[in-house]
Amino acid sequence: MLRVPEQLSHRSSCNLRAETHLHPVAGLPPPPPPLAHLRLTRPPAPPDPPAMGCSSSLPANNAGGVGTISNENSGTDPKNLRVKLVLLGDSGVGKSCIVLRFVRGQFDPTSKVTVGASFLSQTLALEDSTTVKFEIWDTAGQERYAALAPLYYRGAGAAIVVYDITSSESFNKAQYWVKELQKHGSPDMIMALVGNKADLHDNRSVSSQDAQEYAERNTMFFIETSAKTADNINQLFEEIAKRLPRPTPS
């Protein structure tokens, strides 16, 4: 596999879109109802001086209701795919570690609470000489950001839902995210269910079989990884790359 360093800048037509329609999500565990109030995507006009600037930015939010943001570039060149990928899962399951292992080959055991969402990209060269550029949104697992997740998964071509094999709570949370993606994500999204921390199998509390069966029922593929030992990390992304729909050259 060949790693191509991310370029300093690139212009992309794929944008995050304002999440203007928020639906209540049925799932387990149910999202805390009060959180609905934190789903602020549109700042009300600031209290004092009438022209405090942000009002001029508001129309953009409203205009965001048109069309789903998808990765339009992915259709242009069959040899150079580009895909928006989002990682979702409970806090502490190792989402950032998976990404940093894949993008930078690093593992930091003291790694940090993600705030909002981090953006990284990495290009993967496949054996059939196609390259896939992953534009990765590594979201925060903290509860307060749950309501903002649509901002990051909207228009994503692939999603990795991560749980910690030593925590059945995190597996429940993963199922909540799967349901949310099925309801609100793009229908043709490639979804991967990932049991991370496979190196801690002595403390396992989610069996591979349960997870495998759950994944099959939900047409996802399942893999257990360890960001710590790098086990299956590249395989995970390669598998996603292989499953991406290849645009037919017209």
Added chain:
Amino acid sequence: MDMDPPTNNPSPPGPPDSPPPEKRLASLSLRTSHLPPDFEIHDDYDDDDDEGYLTAVSRVGSISTSASASAWKDDLEDADVAPPSPSSSGYAAERGTSLASSAAANDDPQPQPDDDDWPRDKKHLHEDDTSASWRKRKKHFFILSNSGKPIYSRYGDEHKLAGFSATLQAIISFVENSGDHIKFVRAAKHQIVFLVKGPIYLVCISCTEESYEGLRGQLELMYGQMLLILTKSVNRCFEKNPKFDMAPLLGGTDAVFLSLIHAFSWNPATFLHAYTCLPLAQSTRQAASAVLQDIADSGVLFALLMCEHKVISLVGAQKATLHPDDIFLLSNFILSSESFRTSESFSPICLPRYNSMAFLYAYVHFFDENTYLTLLTARSDAFYDLKDSRSRIQNVLLKANVLVEVQRSLRESALCIEDLPADPSSQSVSPPPQFSQDLHFQLLSSEMAIGGPAGLWHFIYKSIYLDQYVSSEFPLIISNPKQQKRLYKAYQKLYASMHDKATGPHKTQFRRDEDYVLFCWITQDFELYAAFNPLADKSQAIKVCNRVCQWIRDLENEIFVYGESTLSW
């Protein structure tokens, strides 16, 4: 202890060559006989003090050394070790607080993976209100809901403090039931300060001798930090469900609050309500400001280029203004959340002084270890635009060598009191002969204790018009963090007494105690806080303060940011 009370003298100290304006003040000159015979500059008695501004009285008093020693150690941990609380992305899975609230309520200790080898419990999670160590902490901060549910505690596990929180809530509601509001309670050397913000209560319990106003200001900043993370619309959760458990919503933010609390003891921005700039040549700063201004014109609400907690440049969209407290809280949030350094990110953030109800979106990118760009927008779909803007900004900064200059400025001390230029107008009465005479009284202290001209050790100058401050480098005599914290505590007290609403505002204050001579001078344009060697001569000190002000004016193009749109609140 000689101390002049704050005065309401409308005229500031005169120019250096005129007599001090206040005869009464002048008469209170140094009486060395009042100093203890063995007087010397000592830094041993409260080195281990955590938050303490220990006055002579409290020093005689009862603070047990062991307690304060451990407390100081904590603060060091806060500052340096400070790994953030259980991380969302590390192997150190956190227990309890991570799941949605339904699950978080059930905090069955889950079997933990064998990764307990990093100090995650710097909060001392094993403590609660029954622990002796917890009770001995010098300064507690609590956030709780008006139903008494704990939301945040500086020390100990919030869950275990439910009973204690309920007690605090009971005190507050007891007073409210009689149609009144509780401000603070004094209990021996402890002060309990309350701040009620709708359904959210903030409480500080402290035996640090800080003023009520000072502690209350710190609680206000705690509340602001919480709003920055959640917005004020969190209140609606309580309207729907008064028993709402808010603690999980702050999951993973311990490091942010710990860093904030630590800032109370070292960052003057927390009580001056002003920000400070990284000194830079005017042309360098202009290069940075120009490119930020371009970006701001294209739909970004605020663009901030900062180095640690110092502003390099900031611009706002037309008529948008950024409050210094917002700058402080934002930079505290970014600097204490390690994940921002890992990669660029796009996160919802609320600026409480700008609009406490709404999230803005912050694009954050670190150019190097300490220099970072923050672009704030109201558009949730702006990430790629902002990413492009960042890359344009980065190109300009590299071309104009700004980032190199920033690193250089970081390394070089900016304002050293030794560099204070001599005042040409007072050459004839220049202090050396008389000054060195004074020095005979101070030979007990080492030479470095003398400080700069007239015994000047340190100063902070705040431009009221710009809402910016500069402070001098610490001299050797105040070189260790404990001494610096003690001086800041003294400044805080000075600030509080100068701005005391009941008796003030005041124009000048000259205060002498065993540790310092403190001088404060407030005019329409600036506030000057200066610390001198405790034996400093008063009229000399006033002359030096005039020279400091002139010096600041000479340097203002390098040490302040002059924007167009950020000046008028």
